[in-house]
Amino acid sequence: MKPLKIGMIGLSHGHAYSYMHEMSSLTETVLVGIADEEPVRGKDAADKYGVPYYSDYGDLLASEADAVVICSTNARHAELVKAAAAAGKHVLCEKPLGIDREEMREMIEACRAGGVELMTAFPCRYLSSVVQAKEAIDRGEIGDILAMKGTNRGKMPGGWFTDRERSGGGAVLDHTVHVADLMSWFLGNAEATEVYAQIGTLFHEVDIDDAGMLHFRFDNGVFGVLDPSWSRPAAFPTWGDVTLEIVGTKGVISIDAFSQKNEVYGGQSGTHWDYWGDNMDRLMIRDFARSIIRGIPVPISGEDGERAASIALMAYESAALGRPVSSGQR
Structure with a gap:
């Protein structure tokens, strides 16, 4: 079984660093690139894990990645999730899923229309x-x-x-x-x-x-x-x-x-x-990857994220x- 190729979009949320560590160490995942709006921060992380750095997240979405993990500021979740869905990438989005009910519904619908899974990061x-x-x-x-x-x-x-x-x-x-x-x-x-x-x-x-x-x-x-x-x-x-x-x-x-x-x-x-x-982050990342690899629904959906937010x-x-x-x- 081939590991899931995952890109990281955004390092604004501190959880990103734990997620990258787990993605680089699990047998089910491989980190293939990092996109971040702050070049120094993004390049430092990319150098640490030996992966490409992208100043434009669109270039990461055009890469070989099967899925992305989004850890941007909350206000950018909707933009990034919808872009990932349009590119055919499965998504694990940091909580809260969004900051507005309408945008959360749009995120869920975009992933449904794009035929990709949307999982909310609730490691607890x-x-x-x-x-x-x-x-x-x-x-x-x-x-x-x-x-x-x-x-x-x-x-x-x-x-x-x-x-x-x-x-x-x-x-x-x-x-x-x-x-x-x-x-x-x-x-x-x-x-x-x-x-x-x-x-x-x-x-x-x-x-x-x-x-x-x-x-x-x-x-x-x-x-x-x-x-x-x-x-x-x-x-x-x-x-x-x-x-x-x-x-x-x-x-x-x-x-x-x-x-x-x-x-x-x-x-x-x-x-x-x-x-x-x-290690709740490790267990969550592994569950996300296994769901995508096996072609089954993710265990914590976008609807779950909308319900809590x-x-x-x-x-x-x-x-x-x-x-x-x-x-x-x-």
Whole structure:
């Protein structure tokens, strides 16, 4: 079985560097080129992996690549996904899938029309605690789910993430989508029908939201509560967390997705957490490649990405209006 030839478009998101490392080491993938708008950054990465650098992503799309991974700023996702679809390239797109509902639908339709797969990068689905929780839920071990409470609290990333023109939103968009996707997945791809949110800037001197509290109702009646924030200080031992408490009619499941860690104490460097658990990025990239090679649908679709991002977008609408927003009113 030949490995999937993948090009990287955009190095703006930090996840790009982890994805490139995994693509260069997996037997199922081979990195064949890097396109980035910043020449120094792009050339340095291309030299490291011994692949061509493209200043114009169109030249990469015209290359031998079978697929591309997109890690640009959020505002460019739609442009790049649609261009890749037109070139016949399968796509793995960094989250959030998009910053506008209409553009996300256009991305999904472009890939459908181009006969290519569109996968949203939600690597948290590959963490052991998450996988085991999903299996327990599907076996009915906690009965019917009644409610879920989650957190995604991290450090403030800075840079273009705080520029609304390029990011589309702050912590609420950045950190809602991972946990919202898990909640929807646990419920069999349920849709949020109502969202109420309080959003603010509480922890940093930035002109964008760094905190929020979201309450939402799914179409099957289940309630969700989520704290997505950039509330961790620079000295915090790790970048953040992903937690979930799932309440059912017969029991409760608690998830601390990154609890597989050692506490390391080191002189001038202070304390940090050394994570030893699952390499979620590696598992996600491998799953994407195997799906394309085998000719089967990708496990995390563009629709999954739209579903999760829409919760964040509804949250911004709710906060602006000061009341709950329902999907029927959009």
